[in-house]
Amino acid sequence: xxxxxxxxxxxxxxxxxxxxxxxxxxxxxxxxxxxxxxxxxxxxxxxxxxxxxxxxxxxxxxxxxxxxxxxxxxxxxxxxxxxxxxxxxxxxxxxxxxxxxxxxxxxxxxxxxxxxxxxxxxxxxxxxxxxxxxxxxxxxxxxxxxxxxxxxxxxxxxxxxxxxxxxxxxxxxxxxxxxxxxxxxxxxxxxxxxxxxxxxxxxxxxxxxxxxxxxxxxxxxxxxxxxxxxxxxxxxxxxxxxxxxxxxxxxxxxxxxxxxxxxxxxxxxxxxxxxxxxxxxxxxxxxxxxxxxxxxxxxxxxxxxxxxxxxxxxxxxxxxxxxxxxxxxxxxxxxxxxxxxxxxxxxxxxxxxxxxxxxxxxxxxxxxxxxxxxxxxxxxxxxx
Amino acid sequence: xxxxxxxxxxxxxxxxxxxxxxxxxxxxxxxxxxxxxxxxxxxxxxxxxxxxxxxxxxxxxxxxxxxxxxxxxxxxxxxxxxxxxxxxxxxxxxxxxxxxxxxxxxxxxxxxxxxxxxxxxxxxxxxxxxxxxxxxxxxxxxxxxxxxxxxxxxxxxxxxxxxxxxxxxxxxxxxxxxxxxxxxxxxxxxxxxxxxxxxxxxxxxxxxxxxxxxxxxxxxxxxxxxxxxxxxxxxxxxxxxxxxxxxxxxxxxxxxxxxxxxxxxxxxxxxxxxxxxxxxxxxxxxxxxxxxxxxxxxxxxxxxxxxxxxxxxxxxxxxxxxxxxxxxxxxxxxxxxxxxxxxxxxxxxxxxxxxxxxxxxxxx
Numbered sequence: 058x059x060x061x062x063x064x065x066x067x068x069x070x071x072x073x074x075x076x077x078x079x080x081x082x083x084x085x086x087x088x089x090x091x092x093x094x095x096x097x098x099x100x101x102x103x104x105x106x107x108x109x110x111x112x113x114x115x116x117x118x119x120x121x122x123x124x125x126x127x128x129x130x131x132x133x134x135x136x137x138x139x140x141x142x143x144x145x146x147x148x149x150x151x152x153x154x155x156x157x158x159x160x161x162x163x164x165x166x167x168x169x170x171x172x173x174x175x176x177x178x179x180x181x182x183x184x185x186x187x188x189x190x191x192x193x194x195x196x197x198x199x200x201x202x203x204x205x206x207x208x209x210x211x212x213x214x215x216x217x218x219x220x221x222x223x224x225x226x227x228x229x230x231x232x233x234x235x236x237x238x239x240x241x242x243x244x245x246x247x248x249x250x251x252x253x254x255x256x257x258x259x260x261x262x263x264x265x266x267x268x269x270x271x272x273x274x275x276x277x278x279x280x281x282x283x284x285x286x287x288x289x290x291x292x293x294x295x296x297x298x299x300x301x302x303x304x305x306x307x308x309x310x311x312x313x314x315x316x317x318x319x320x321x322x323x324x325x326x327x328x329x330x331x332x333x334x335x336x337x338x339x340x341x342x343x344x345x346x347x348x349x350x351x352x353x354x355x356x357x358x359x360x361x362x363x364x365x366x367x368x369x370x371x372x373x374x375x376x377x378x379x380x381x382x383x384x385x386x387x388x389x390x391x392x393x394x395x396x397x398x399x400x401x402x403x404x405x406x407x408x409x410x411x412x413x414x415x416x417x418x419x420x421x422x423x424x425x426x427x428x429x430x431x432x433x434x435x436x437x438x439x440x441x
Numbered sequence: 442x443x444x445x446x447x448x449x450x451x452x453x454x455x456x457x458x459x460x461x462x463x464x465x466x467x468x469x470x471x472x473x474x475x476x477x478x479x480x481x482x483x484x485x486x487x488x489x490x491x492x493x494x495x496x497x498x499x500x501x502x503x504x505x506x507x508x509x510x511x512x513x514x515x516x517x518x519x520x521x522x523x524x525x526x527x528x529x530x531x532x533x534x535x536x537x538x539x540x541x542x543x544x545x546x547x548x549x550x551x552x553x554x555x556x557x558x559x560x561x562x563x564x565x566x567x568x569x570x571x572x573x574x575x576x577x578x579x580x581x582x583x584x585x586x587x588x589x590x591x592x593x594x595x596x597x598x599x600x601x602x603x604x605x606x607x608x609x610x611x612x613x614x615x616x617x618x619x620x621x622x623x624x625x626x627x628x629x630x631x632x633x634x635x636x637x638x639x640x641x642x643x644x645x646x647x648x649x650x651x652x653x654x655x656x657x658x659x660x661x662x663x664x665x666x667x668x669x670x671x672x673x674x675x676x677x678x679x680x681x682x683x684x685x686x687x688x689x690x691x692x693x694x695x696x697x698x699x700x701x702x703x704x705x706x707x708x709x710x711x712x713x714x715x716x717x718x719x720x721x722x723x724x725x726x727x728x729x730x731x732x733x734x735x736x737x738x739x740x741x742x743x744x745x746x747x748x749x750x751x752x753x754x755x756x757x758x759x760x761x762x763x764x765x766x767x768x769x770x771x772x773x774x775x776x777x778x779x780x781x782x783x784x785x786x787x788x789x790x791x792x793x794x795x796x797x798x799x800x801x802x803x804x805x
Contacts, residue, residue: 061579178696179605227605227697235682237609397609404617406479406681 084141085148087118087204088196089176090189091166092154097124099166100154101131104193106204107141118197118204120190128170151180151226152189152245158283158290164233171226179225181212183243184283184290191247195277215243219303219312220280220296233288236414238394240285241302244293247277256284256292256384284390291388294381301374301381305345305393305425307333316373318361325354326370331430338398341417344424345393347374352432363431371427378425391418443742444735445728446646447578451656454647457584458636458660459667460591461536461722462490465632466668468719469539471776472687474628479615480681481622483672488626489633490665494658496787497637501654503791504644510653511644513736515790525786526737529638530730530750532782535775536635537726538754540719541565542761547689547712551696558762565720566755572724573731573747577643580725587721594714595667597707598691599674601698606677630780636722637661638783639729691715727751 084107094100102122121139125131136143157163170176185192196204215223221243232240282299283290294302303309313327331348338344351370353359359366385392396414403409466486475482503515512529516522548561572580616622640647640657647653671691675684678694687693695708731746740746761768761775 178693179698225605225697231680231683235680237680394609397607397612400609400612403613405615406613408617409479409613 082142083144084139086143086145087147088150088152088193089145089148089170089180090152090154090185090193091128091157091163091170092185092189093156093162094124098126098162099128099131099157100124100189101128101135102152102189102193103135103143104196104204105139105143106147120193120197122190128166145176148177149180151176151182152185152192153182153242154189155184155186155283155290158184158285161288161290164288167226167230171230179227181243182224182226182229183245183279186244186246192245192277195247215279217311218280218296219300219309222282222299222303222308232285236391237397237400238306239287239390239392241282241294241299241392242285243279244281244283245277245279255281255295255298256388257294257298257381258384282392284385284388284392286388286390291390292384298377298381298384301378302385302392304328304330304347304349304374305334305336305378305382307336316370318359318369320360322360324359324366327352327354328429329432331428336395336398338395338421339402341420341422343395343398343421344426345378346426346428347378348428348430349374350430350432356431367429367431370429374427374429375425378427379423382423382425386419386421389415389419393423395421395423443744444732445574445576445578445743445747446643446732447576448648449578449581449646451647451652451659453581453585454640454653454656455660455663456588457581457722457725458640458657459664460584460588460718461636461639461725462633462661462664463591463595463668463671464540464715464719464722465536465635466490466629466665467671467691468543468715469536469632470543471772472690473685474773474776475625476681476684478621479613480611480676480684481615481625483669483676484614484616485622485626485629486633486665486669486672488623489629490661490669492626493630493634493637494661496634496783497641497657497661498654499791500637500641500787501650501657504650510650511736512638512641512733512790516737522790523737525790526733528782528786530733532631532635532779533639533642533726533730533733534750534754534757535779535782536631536639537723537730538757538761539632539775541569541723541754542758543689544712544716544719545758545762547692548716550688551692552709552712558759562755562759564716566751568720569724569727569755570748570751572721573727573751574744576743577646577725577728577732580721580728581643581646584721584725587718591714591718592667594707594711595671598695598711599671601707602674602678602694605697606674608677610678610680611673611676627784628777628780630784631775631782633661633665634780634783634787635726636664638787639726642729642733723754727754 084105086103087106088104090102092100092102100122101124102120105119105121107117107119121135123131123134125134132143153163171178212223215221222241224240224242229240229242232238280296282294282302284292284294297314300309300312300314307330309328309330311327311329313325315323315325317323329350329352331350334348335346336343351367353366361369382393395418399412399414399417400409403412470482500512500515504510507514509515516526545558545561545565548564549556549558553561572583637657640653644650644653647656675690675694678697679687679690684690692708692712695711727750728743728747731743731750734740734746734750735743761772
């Protein structure tokens with residue numbers, strides 16, 4: 058009986074072995090991008106990886122593009138003219154052109170693309186301020202033909218530096234369809250392009266998070282964030298302000314900030330999230346209490362005592378958080394997600410759906426309270 | 442007599458009930474009905490399982506009082522009771538059909554995109570026919586072997602999504618209206634009580650009434666807890682506003698997981714494991730319906746009846762796949778009102794004898 062049961066179980070499980078596919082027939086699309094076309098509504102660009110033999114170093118990367126009216130039209134065109142069959146099973150990044158994002162024109166395209174193509178539902182999604190072809194080409198290098206390192210590094214940069222929002226398509230879709238929060242997507246660009254002013258008013262270079270340009274083999278970098286209201290991009294935040302929004306939402310893990318003490322002495326602190334922020338809200342009143350640990354660089358050289366320094370950092374962060382919140386409020390973007398705090402007090406979906414959150418958000422005041430614990434451990438530069 | 446019931450132990454029985462409760466709780470749902478007014482599905486699943494257990498305990502108590510070992514002993518010879526068995530058989534066929542319909546939809550939408558339901562159904566049919574004809578012992582023992590793999594796949598799916606869970610997605614929890622909550626739990630009886638109804642039908646195979654009761658309790662509580670946990674994870678993965686528009690929420694949960702490395706993607710493998718589990722559960726329900734029919738109407742060979750009920754289930758799946766006004770209305774009633782197929786006949790079958798006893802006592 059047991060043998061019969063096992064045979065039966067195998068029959069149930071091995072139904073998928075009936076179709077075979079030759080792996081050499083495929084070219085793998087690693088990144089997909091969509092921006093406004095010149096003759097058709099969309100220009101779809103793909104970064105394609107073609108395995109050439111079994112060694113990873115023999116991988117060839119190419120950027121291909123086609124103008125089309127929909128994703129499937131672009132796919133069919135590219136698939137027809139490309140020597141290999143295009144597969145989306147390894148696609149992990151989706152780029153949206155800033156021109157489309159500012160008018161919310163990407164939503165219809167994306168809904169269709171994710172409905173029809175075999176795209177992974179939670180691709181990392183970025184907004185590209187430069188032509189997507191240049192951004193994709195900027196990632197290609199002989200040193201990392203499989204793009205594995207740069208993709209991992211981009212993800213780690215977002216998580217470990219806190220200077221860019223690491224948002225998947227699922228979260229973006231949720232932000233567009235629901236009023237709990239608005240989306241904040243990573244902002245990508247090719248480094249030779251100029252400065253862009255962020256929502257708060259700083260003229261920091263958004264791709265680097267601070268104010269320094271990078272010199273590297275790769276010409277593309279990701280940092281800072283594009284802020285949305287519904288499906289429209291309403292502005293950008295530089296790396297530091299992105300970090301502060303992430304601190305307020307609870308998505309922050311680690312990040313470094315530089316402050317200037319009252320006597321003009323600079324101080325650099327690496328902040329870590331100790332625990333999730335406590336956020337409360339009812340109507341137009343809300344509060345957020347943050348718990349951070351600060352790891353100071355060369356604390357022995359600082360002129361301020363530890364207690365005074367703690368108080369200084371707390372006040373600085375509270376002031377900056379309030380400034381960022383007001384900047385977001387001005388453009389109507391709830392990127393800090395206070396809508397999700399409001400949803401907790403409702404006892405039925407009908408009440409929540411009837412609630413005019415937009416009106417309350419515009420009149421909302423938020424009291425930020427930051428608790429900083431000065432770390433006693435040696436400074437961790439975040440590198441191996 | 443060729444009823445193909447066989448004999449099986451407590452572990453096998455509990456494993457089968459656990460599988461059926463889990464698949465019923467997670468895959469026999471209509472998203473528009475369940476999440477239309479907010480998401481308290483994890484809460485209603487717990488209440489539904491408690492209600493189903495109460496009904497089961499009452500049935501086992503009735504069996505103890507009358508000395509029978511399965512539901513056919515309670516039905517007896519009267520024509521009225523035999524008529525009451527028909528909706529129970531229909532409930533079992535529906536309970537078998539609903540998860541399979543959901544998997545068929547997932548396969549045609551996500552795996553074999555653009556393929557027709559009839560073609561995808563070819564994957565299900567041979568296994569379903571074969572299992573149902575082979576009988577309860579084969580199904581139940583296969584379920585016992587399959588259970589650890591299935592639990593691992595469920596845990597892997599739930600754990601892999603941890604990075605994407607957000608607690609605030611479960612709000613607003615629609616607990617403002619307790620009456621609605623209880624009525625939703627009542628509507629969930631088709632999926633919560635069907636495993637225990639099937640167990641009552643094959644009760645003789647468990648060899649002992651107490652073993653049946655114990656296996657039923659363990660399987661229902663464990664399966665209900667697992668289903669409630671999975672539904673809670675689903676609530677943390679998607680807000681209700683997205684869930685009510687989805688056709689295959691658990692598969693969507695698998696493909697929402699962010700994976701830097703494509704080899705970490707579990708969706709297809711897990712989907713086919715779950716599909717195998719759903720086929721096993723469907724076969725168990727169909728065999729139970731077939732046995733109930735044979736015992737009630739005196740049919741001595743279960744195999745032709747097994748083929749008929751399997752065919753009926755597959756036909757219903759295929760018919761209800763079509764999107765017409767009539768099929769939409771039928772689907773709506775199935776998810777909202779089909780509880781009555783179990784909720785009305787079972788208490789009547791249990792109450793019948795007590796009433797007769799009272800009459801006899803009055804006459805005396």
